[in-house]
Amino acid sequence: MKLVGLSRQIVLSMAAIALGVTMLVVLTSYAFYYVAFTYWPEHFDPAAWMPNGAEWVWLIATTLAGLVIAIAVAVNLARRILVPLNSVADGIRRVAEGDLGARAIAGDRSLGEASLLADNFNALAAELQRVTEEQRFWNAAIAHELRTPVTILRGRLQGLAEGIFPADEAQFRSLLTQVEGLARLIEDLRVVSLAESRHLELQIQVADLAAEITAVVDVFKSSLQSAGQQPVLDLDERPVRCDAVRIRQALLVLLENARQHAAPGSLHIRTRLDRGWCHLIVEDEGPGIPAGFTPHLFKAFRRADSTRSSGRKGSGLGLAVVSAIARAHGGHVGYAPASKGGAQFTLSWPYQPIAER
Template sequence: MRLSGLSRQIARTMMAMALGITVLVVLTSYVFYFLALRYFPEQIDETAWWPSAPEWLWLAATTVAALGLAVMVAVKLSRRILVPLNSVADSLRRVAQGDLSVRATAGDRSLGEAAELADDFNALAGQLQRVSEELAFWNSAIAHELRTPVTILKGRLQGLSEGVFPADESQFRGLLTQVDGLSRLIEDLRTVSLTESGHLNLHVQNTDLSAEIRDVVELYKEALEAAGQRPVLDLHAGPVHCDPMRIRQALLALLDNARRHAVPGTIRIHNGQEGGRYFLRVEDNGPGIPEALASQVFTAFRRANPARSSVRDGGSGLGLAVVAAIAHAHGGQATCRPSSEGGACFELSWPVAQAAD
């Protein structure tokens, strides 16, 4: 059996200790009998079965020396083993008290399992710290996103009840707009959380994706035109294996993102299949997203321009995170890169084989 890590260190130490004690006994026996036969041979009876008094003294001294050697080696080995174990135990107590920044000391890496235990604890503590920080961020972000629409609703309803605002159609439409925004935020939160927990269920089927895209664009065309943007379709007909409802949701989020952030111009929507992957692209004319920030736009509540509030511009702060969540649920990914017109190109892609499975 091949030993490794801690088992190998213990085996090596035991073999070294056994060898050392054997050498000690052999060497001291030569020295003892040399001196005994030279200076007091009358006390050594070579025919006797029972050790003489000097031999008993030699055996006692050799035993004490061997025990001392064994204790010294055991203490040294135990200290090496206990360094990572005690560090992990102390770190666990500190984590239980709420200090998630603590990390254990791996110590001697030749110990294998003990060092791996410390490494595994550090990975766990790091994950707990990351989750805790993300939870705090999400709580703060959600509270921020909800505060403005709730405050508006409360103020409008209080004004209506006290007769400050006239109970006309425009007031009720404004209230419905705020309620729609809250509903969208709740649904976006649900989609992202279900994806992160691995429970976002897809109803995958063969779909005429080009027809679905036309329906979504027709539904959102008026809002795009009001922002000075003109949708241009470059669609490829044919069955696509996907969840049509979720793809519609992702496309709607991309179009809404373009409406709120892109300059007036052309919004190009393109779908197709290349390299064994389905894709859906939405491109605008600008102003684009800096390359350093392109990887952050799909993170919930993180924006390329932090100064802009999603409440003021009508978004939930989760639109692109929902796009990424839907892409991951299909086994694909969402990417952002510069477009050929100097704007941004958002692409949702997923593998054909993965979709078919």
């Protein structure tokens, strides 16, 4: 092992300690015998004040042996310490060069701090790799999602400019539909990105949740009925603290999700205040979520194959938006198979009783 840097300092320090301990023993021995010969000369032989040849050999031999042992221990200790430190330094260099798969070797676990440094670096590198991969996935997904409406808009506008399409109300309504879809996609992206960076701000205040939900369902009822679904409300009338605008946004996502993917039948919308939690539940009658897809259900840009024949596909952001709104409220969103084979989504957040005036 080449003795440079930290290893050289460790070896020199251990050798200095061994030599210092030896010199301390020798000097304190002289001090002891000086006092002994001065005050108790009858108990000691003054002629033995200086070491003889054999004693000098013994002192030198023990000093050299102590130095050799100290150096050997220091070299071994330096190697054990430097394995994780050098591995972390090499890992940092490789990560800086773009190799996000680089990991450090923890080495001897008995050296707690050095091993902990390597473990923390590995955790940091793994998180950086995950974030970078997600960023690449997001960039590709966003480009894919924006490409379709932008391409349609460009084609329609170009056709209108060249006189291929008639400039009638139907064409402008079609363009408006694409623009509204693009605006919803941008808003969904904004909500999810703000939630991921923990900057999604809420306006928490006392709200009549039952009235808010009823208003949303009334507006959306015709769309649901056109898909063969009949909303059934079962609402707790007590006021709650929440951001009513965001809760309405989450409910709209769940209703749109049911309209696109659920089979015709009843669509139950319930609220419950139970054990310190407020629950908003949306339950349809089928066909439910494929079992293999449930771990990815609330991740952005993840889609399950729809069993409906409408051929419509969402952006894959809807449920991620619901999850982001739930987390911003300090709660969570969950999925469970419904009793009739459908999907049951539950948005939950902490409930604080509101004193009546």
